[in-house]
Amino acid sequence: xxxxxxxxxxxxxxxxxxxxxxxxxxxxxxxxxxxxxxxxxxxxxxxxxxxxxxxxxxxxxxxxxxxxxxxxxxxxxxxxxxxxxxxxxxxxxxxxxxxxxxxxxxxxxxxxxxxxxxxxxxxxxxxxxxxxxxxxxxxxxxxxxxxxxxxxxxxxxxxxxxxxxxxxxxxxxxxxxxxxxxxxxxxxxxxxxxxxxxxxxxxxxxxxxxxxxxxxxxxxxxxxxxxxxxxxxxxxxxxxxxxxxxxxxxxxxxxxxxxxxxxxxxxxxxxxxxxxxxxxxxxxxxxxxxxxxxxxxxxxxxxxxxxxxxxxxxxxxxxxxxxxxxxxxxxxxxxxxxxxxxxxxxxxxxxxxxxxxxxxxxxxxxxxxxxxxxxxxxxxxxxxxxxxxxxxxxxxxxxxxxxxxxxxxxxxxxxxxxxxxxxxxxxxxxxxxxxxxxxxxxxxxxxxxxxxxxxxxxxxxxxxxxxxxxxxxxxxxxxxxxxxxxxxxxxxxxxxxxxxxxxxxxxxxxxxxxxxxxxxxxxxxxxxxxxxxxxxxxxxxxxxxxxxxxxxxxxxxxxxxxxxxxxxxxxxxxxxxxxxxxxxxxxxxxxxxxxxxxxxxxxxxxxxxxxxxxxxxxxxxxxxxxxxxxxxxxxxxxxxxxxxxxxxxxxxxxxxxxxxxxxxxxxxxxxxxxxxxxxxxxxxxxxxxxxxxxxxxxxxxxxxxxxxxxxxxxxxxxxxxxxxxxxxxxxxxxxxxxxxxxxxxxxx
Amino acid sequence: xxxxxxxxxxxxxxxxxxxxxxxxxxxxxxxxxxxxxxxxxxxxxxxxxxxxxxxxxxxxxxxxxxxxxxxxxxxxxxxxx
Amino acid sequence: xxxxxxxxxxxxxxxxxxxxxxxxxxxxxxxxxxxxxxxxxxxxxxxxxxxxxxxxxxxxxxxxxxxxxxxxxxxxxxxxxxxxxxxxxxxxxxxxxxxxxxxxxxxxxxxxxxxxxxxxxxxxxxxxxxxxxxxxxxxxxxxxxxxxxxxxxxxxxxx
Numbered sequence: 001x002x003x004x005x006x007x008x009x010x011x012x013x014x015x016x017x018x019x020x021x022x023x024x025x026x027x028x029x030x031x032x033x034x035x036x037x038x039x040x041x042x043x044x045x046x047x048x049x050x051x052x053x054x055x056x057x058x059x060x061x062x063x064x065x066x067x068x069x070x071x072x073x074x075x076x077x078x079x080x081x082x083x084x085x086x087x088x089x090x091x092x093x094x095x096x097x098x099x100x101x102x103x104x105x106x107x108x109x110x111x112x113x114x115x116x117x118x119x120x121x122x123x124x125x126x127x128x129x130x131x132x133x134x135x136x137x138x139x140x141x142x143x144x145x146x147x148x149x150x151x152x153x154x155x156x157x158x159x160x161x162x163x164x165x166x167x168x169x170x171x172x173x174x175x176x177x178x179x180x181x182x183x184x185x186x187x188x189x190x191x192x193x194x195x196x197x198x199x200x201x202x203x204x205x206x207x208x209x210x211x212x213x214x215x216x217x218x219x220x221x222x223x224x225x226x227x228x229x230x231x232x233x234x235x236x237x238x239x240x241x242x243x244x245x246x247x248x249x250x251x252x253x254x255x256x257x258x259x260x261x262x263x264x265x266x267x268x269x270x271x272x273x274x275x276x277x278x279x280x281x282x283x284x285x286x287x288x289x290x291x292x293x294x295x296x297x298x299x300x301x302x303x304x305x306x307x308x309x310x311x312x313x314x315x316x317x318x319x320x321x322x323x324x325x326x327x328x329x330x331x332x333x334x335x336x337x338x339x340x341x342x343x344x345x346x347x348x349x350x351x352x353x354x355x356x357x358x359x360x361x362x363x364x365x366x367x368x369x370x371x372x373x374x375x376x377x378x379x380x381x382x383x384x385x386x387x388x389x390x391x392x393x394x395x396x397x398x399x400x401x402x403x404x405x406x407x408x409x410x411x412x413x414x415x416x417x418x419x420x421x422x423x424x425x426x427x428x429x430x431x432x433x434x435x436x437x438x439x440x441x442x443x444x445x446x447x448x449x450x451x452x453x454x455x456x457x458x459x460x461x462x463x464x465x466x467x468x469x470x471x472x473x474x475x476x477x478x479x480x481x482x483x484x485x486x487x488x489x490x491x492x493x494x495x496x497x498x499x500x501x502x503x504x505x506x507x508x509x510x511x512x513x514x515x516x517x518x519x520x521x522x523x524x525x526x527x528x529x530x531x532x533x534x535x536x537x538x539x540x541x542x543x544x545x546x547x548x549x550x551x552x553x554x555x556x557x558x559x560x561x562x563x564x565x566x567x568x569x570x571x572x573x574x575x576x577x578x579x580x581x582x583x584x585x586x587x588x589x590x591x592x593x594x595x596x597x598x599x600x601x602x603x604x605x606x607x608x609x610x611x612x613x614x615x616x617x618x619x620x621x622x623x624x625x626x627x628x629x630x631x632x633x634x635x636x637x638x639x640x641x642x643x644x645x646x647x648x649x650x651x652x653x654x655x656x657x658x659x660x661x662x663x664x665x666x667x668x669x670x671x672x673x674x675x676x677x678x679x680x681x682x683x684x685x686x687x688x689x690x691x692x693x694x695x696x697x698x699x700x701x702x703x704x705x706x707x708x709x710x711x712x713x714x715x716x717x718x719x720x721x722x723x724x725x726x727x728x729x730x731x732x733x734x735x736x737x738x739x740x741x742x743x744x745x746x747x748x
Numbered sequence: 749x750x751x752x753x754x755x756x757x758x759x760x761x762x763x764x765x766x767x768x769x770x771x772x773x774x775x776x777x778x779x780x781x782x783x784x785x786x787x788x789x790x791x792x793x794x795x796x797x798x799x800x801x802x803x804x805x806x807x808x809x810x811x812x813x814x815x816x817x818x819x820x821x822x823x824x825x826x827x828x829x
Numbered sequence: 830x831x832x833x834x835x836x837x838x839x840x841x842x843x844x845x846x847x848x849x850x851x852x853x854x855x856x857x858x859x860x861x862x863x864x865x866x867x868x869x870x871x872x873x874x875x876x877x878x879x880x881x882x883x884x885x886x887x888x889x890x891x892x893x894x895x896x897x898x899x900x901x902x903x904x905x906x907x908x909x910x911x912x913x914x915x916x917x918x919x920x921x922x923x924x925x926x927x928x929x930x931x932x933x934x935x936x937x938x939x940x941x942x943x944x945x946x947x948x949x950x951x952x953x954x955x956x957x958x959x960x961x962x963x964x965x966x967x968x969x970x971x972x973x974x975x976x977x978x979x980x981x982x983x984x985x986x987x988x
Contacts, residue, residue, distance in 0.1 A: 027915065035869065201964075203876055204868065251930075285875075412803060413802075638929070644969030
């Protein structure tokens with residue numbers, strides 16, 4: 001199964017703003033997050049972390065810790081059997097250092113004790129002998145031929161000879177003759193951009209409660225975006241069959257991609273196995289910053305050619321991303337998405353990953369795209385300025401549309417970019433007057449969106465209500481959307497449906513909640529599961545009426561004879577059929593399993609007004625509007641919520657957020673005081689305009705909306721900055737000291 | 749025969765060709781044929797690839813049909829946040 | 830060392846607990862009394878997820894020592910609704926979809942209630958400034974501000 005054709009319909013439930021099923025629990029404090037689980041006999045797990053950015057672990061002496069009263073287990077990497085090279089190997093190495101500590105905060109040992117106080121004391125009793133090595137934390141330093149090498153053996157054969165062995169992955173995409181394109185241009189501009197690493201900044205630190213029995217069975221409760229992936233990784237690391245490890249996802253206190261992998265879960269399982277007791281590990285905020293998975297930092301060169309009437313003749317981007325001490329793929333996602341918004345005859349993008357002594361990066365909302373598109377959208381803006389062209393008209397002139405060969409290869413089907421740009425052009429925000437020290441910026445954004453493996457089970461209860469069981473943690477209101485789609489398809493009210501997110505052993509596999517896939521793919525599977533249940537309900541009626549199964553149809557929540565020839569029978573409601581189901585063959589259910597494709601790419605356009613205080617360099621965001629195509633907004637509140645939340649994160653990235661490493665290779669700002677995410681008073685109202693250009697690959701036309709909104713703010717804010725201070729900045733974040741420096745440099 | 753678009757940094761494994769032709773009727777046959785005809789691609793194929801078929805990205809679906817006139821683009825295995 | 834005995838009032842109910850000198854109020858609320866509605870997002874008073882009121886004053890429970898609350902009156906998210914009846918703020922948060930993941934929600938509700946007690950008719954800027962100590966990473970704050978403003982209006986109407 002692949003594409004499920006969109007069919008136009010009049011929606012009754014979809015598109016309404018209903019209350020969410022998890023709402024009461026969340027406003028009363030009852031909702032159970034990762035750290036909210038307690039088990040009888042539970043121990044507290046704590047990690048010992050390397051204070052060094054790069055060091056050989058010569059020895060670990062745990063004897064004093066083990067001897068402390070109340071300590072029940074101590075774990076080091078030696079407790080885990082080495083894995084073959086690959087993802088799980090790297091994940092385990094990132095969870096606990098084996099031969100080398102690869103970054104400040106890298107775990108080297110862990111203890112489980114009867115209290116937090118004892119666990120903390122025990123950690124201090126572990127003696128580690130380190131041989132400190134030279135370290136490197138910045139991209140350009142890591143690429144120098146004499147740089148300290150973080151890990152050997154990851155160099156791709158395409159890596160240029162003038163780069164050190166820290167360069168690992170190499171990807172190139174594009175089409176057409178770029179050099180000829182630049183020849184045709186009236187103006188060619190080439191610029192270098194830098195973006196700092198940022199953190200997803202979920203307010204809930206990673207937490208888990210693991211329980212392993214001597215019979216080899218295990219239970220794991222954790223906050224994650226994907227319990228099935230947690231199970232697959234942990235089972236591999238623990239050398240146990242997946243069937244024997246049940247993973248339950250707690251309510252999740254924010255993820256944004258950062259909870260698509262594991263950091264503490266195998267450690268808790270191993271401590272539980274060794275101690276024979278349940279073990280809970282909760283990361284501190286400092287640990288989250290130092291030892292979870294921030295996003296990449298980047299250095300990107302972009303060169304664009306344009307005719308004097310605004311047509312782009314060629315685009316070239318050269319991306320170097322660092323994602324910590326391990327190879328990763330974010331650089332190719334960046335290289336593929338850099339020019340995705342444009343219809344180009346000639347385009348070339350290269351993405352290179354660089355190893356540094358920093359934690360292993362994890363996904364962050366449209367991973368790789370924001371920094372690449374920031375660079376491209378900044379250059380396009382500068383060219384418009386230089387040529388005296390309207391930046392929105394130039395985007396319209398060059399916009400990717402149906403039939404455009406995308407910069408990453410495939411030809412686009414129906415996409416919403418032109419309509420989104422037109423909406424921005426027509427909006428009063430675009431031509432509102434600006435005052436002194438103010439500027440307005442515009443940027444396009446893009447994300448691929450994915451589908452993936454999905455299982456849904458839908459049960460018709462005897463009382464005529466419906467239970468939907470799905471396996472994707474709800475990070476933005478998806479249980480409401482899934483219930484709405486089930487109600488829509490079945491033709492029953494929303495409040496008759498309850499959707500739950502279940503554990504790994506109660507439903508077939510589900511891919512991680514990522515790639516903006518849930519409302520699309522789980523929604524699609526729910527609609528198909530509902531159709532399966534409808535088919536069965538029609539069959540039951542056919543039996544009751546003693547007519548052909550094909551002679552019964554479903555309409556608006558009722559089974560009816562297909563037409564006058566089928567016979568004259570009173571339509572039966574879902575509730576009536578459900579009540580009779582014990583008599584007609586037993587419980588009725590529908591289920592659907594699919595590897596869903598056809599997610600449909602997503603485009604957004606953001607407008608941003610800022611005002612800069614020329615004395616302090618402080619930037620105030622005055623007005624912000626997000627335009628995005630949602631295909632079909634199932635629950636408009638939560639679509640708007642994604643648009644607003646993504647914009648806020650992008651604004652933080654543009655203005656303040658950054659990982660700052662000292663010369664000693666240690667993270668200088670591992671807390672919310674010094675790593676400054678936007679607070680309520682930093683932001684204006686964020687307006688939203690939802691467009692609905694149906695995705696041909698979903699029965700209701702749904703497109704994922706979660707990731708695209710973090711992409712445009714970086715350039716939108718930066719382009720506004722160029723106007724507000726009269727000079728362009730090429731580095732994020734544009735924190736007050738940097739803005740002040742740029743203003744002073746421009747004044748000469 | 750199906751024409752498959754190969755991304756830039758893989759073209760050294762296809763004698764510099766951006767487009768190669770393989771005998772295939774579905775996703776899996778495309779991948780198998782690429783590996784057989786261009787052994788230099790096997791490392792990347794083993795790491796995982798996606799195929800965009802007529803504009804839609806397929807991650808692993810082996811039996812997705814491919815027609816002779818389909819636009820088929822080899823892509824790295826895609827992931828999101 | 831022996832533990833410290835503390836007698837206090839939590840959500841209008843008498844409560845007693847034993848704590849270590851270094852235990853925070855948040856440790857005791859969550860791990861001893863199992864009132865886990867207050868969340869630990871940072872442990873340093875930067876995120877506001879553990880907001881509670883102590884004798885009517887808004888505090889971060891992670892910055893208060895448990896031993897300090899002897900004789901005090903503490904209110905947490907668990908005491909906000911009256912039986913089955915949600916507080917107006919809670920209702921408005923649901924109505925305005927002012928939460929996504931919900932981890933910051935208890936703290937923001939407690940902080941908002943404290944604001945409206947002090948200032949029943951705040952401007953939007955005043956709400957934004959008051960809530961600047963409560964981080965939300967999902968919503969961009971927009972719907973939260975709308976919910977608080979709407980709740981304030983409705984609460985004024987009831988008086």
